Amino acid sequence: MGSQYKPSNMDGVATVSNVKVVESSKRVMFKSSDVMLRILGFSLTFIAAIVVGVDKETQIISFTLAETMPSVQVSVTAKWQFMSAFVYFLVSNAIASSYAALSLAFTLAITRFHNNAALGLIMLDLITMGLLFSANGAAMAIGMIGLKGNSHVHWNKVCNVFGGFCRNFTAALVLSILGSFAFLFLVAVAILNLHKRSQ
Numbered sequence: 001m002g003s004q005y006k007p008s009n010m011d012g013v014a015t016v017s018n019v020k021v022v023e024s025s026k027r028v029m030f031k032s033s034d035v036m037l038r039i040l041g042f043s044l045t046f047i048a049a050i051v052v053g054v055d056k057e058t059q060i061i062s063f064t065l066a067e068t069m070p071s072v073q074v075s076v077t078a079k080w081q082f083m084s085a086f087v088y089f090l091v092s093n094a095i096a097s098s099y100a101a102l103s104l105a106f107t108l109a110i111t112r113f114h115n116n117a118a119l120g121l122i123m124l125d126l127i128t129m130g131l132l133f134s135a136n137g138a139a140m141a142i143g144m145i146g147l148k149g150n151s152h153v154h155w156n157k158v159c160n161v162f163g164g165f166c167r168n169f170t171a172a173l174v175l176s177i178l179g180s181f182a183f184l185f186l187v188a189v190a191i192l193n194l195h196k197r198s199q
Contacts, residue, residue: 034107037186042100044179045132049093051172052080057165078162085138086169092135093176096128096183122190129183136177143169 057078062071080086103121110117146166149157159166 031107033189034186035104037182037189038100038104038107041179041182041186042097042104044175044182045093045100046097048172048175048179049090049097051168051175052086052090052093055080055165055168055172057162059161061161076161078158078165080169083142085142089135089139089173089176092131093172093179096132096179099124099128100183118190118194122187122194125183125186125190129180129187132176132180132183136173136180139169139173139176143173 059076059078060073061076062073064071080090103124106121143166145155145157146162147157147159149155
């Protein structure tokens with residue numbers, strides 16, 4: 001008469017286990033996307049640094065000192081070391097690829113992130129992303145001058161002479177921009193994951 005209905009303990013156990021399965025699958029999905037983005041960021045920035053590092057072109061240019069004198073043939077070489085923006089670009093991509101490799105190893109070694117470790121990784125990802133975007137902007141600005149020149153300050157275009165160098169650098173720039181977006185997505189995914197964990 002005084003008996004009350006008590007729910008079976010089995011339903012509670014099943015609910016808790018289902019929640020744990022969902023949480024673990026979300027954690028695995030987040031880790032796999034994090035790993036894939038780090039591999040992508042490493043690959044793109046590493047290849048961009050290599051392409052710029054080996055990019056070099058030598059051309060024979062003829063010019064005339066005076067109208068009465070014959071033209072002079074001069075060998076001119078285009079290399080990334082000759083422009084500070086290109087040096088900054090190569091160093092930034094080398095730093096980004098090194099960081100991506102180290103953070104990838106760290107991500108694979110750690111089974112579960114604590115909030116402090118995740119926040120530290122987000123901060124480093126943000127710094128790397130900012131470094132890459134600034135290097136890409138500087139290199140793109142110089143690249144546009146090389147491609148089109150600037151008539152206002154009498155800077156001649158050089159990509160009509162060093163076409164191979166400019167094409168290789170353009171390819172490296174596209175790869176580096178894609179690498180920048182890989183780090184941007186890393187930051188976005190990590191912040192979203194932190195937000196979900198805090199709820």
